[in-house]
Amino acid sequence: MKGTDMTTTDTYRVTGMTCEHCVGAVTAEIGAVAGVTAVSVDLVAGGTSTVTVQSTAPLDTTTVAEAVDEAGYALAGPRDLPLA
Numbered sequence: 001m002k003g004t005d006m007t008t009t010d011t012y013r014v015t016g017m018t019c020e021h022c023v024g025a026v027t028a029e030i031g032a033v034a035g036v037t038a039v040s041v042d043l044v045a046g047g048t049s050t051v052t053v054q055s056t057a058p059l060d061t062t063t064v065a066e067a068v069d070e071a072g073y074a075l076a077g078p079r080d081l082p083l084a
């Protein structure tokens with residue numbers, strides 16, 4: 001065992017979200033992924049929203065994509081967003 005508070009933060013882009021209900025659905029689905037400790041969504045209604053996910057270990061992009069798909073939305077790009 002090394003560190004105790006290892007946290008990975010990844011940023012994803014999700015399209016198709018339009019309101020707080022969408023945010024709630026995506027937050028719940030991604031939040032249910034094993035290892036995820038926090039999900040925050042920067043909503044861009046009708047555009048490409050930014051979803052920041054914190055987890056105890058690096059997540060598999062496919063797993064996140066499936067969670068987003070489950071919520072009814074689409075992952076637009078994997079962890080490739082440099083936050084300005």
Ligand SMILES: [Cu+2]
Pocket residue numbers: 017018019020021022023
């Ligand atoms: Cu909505």
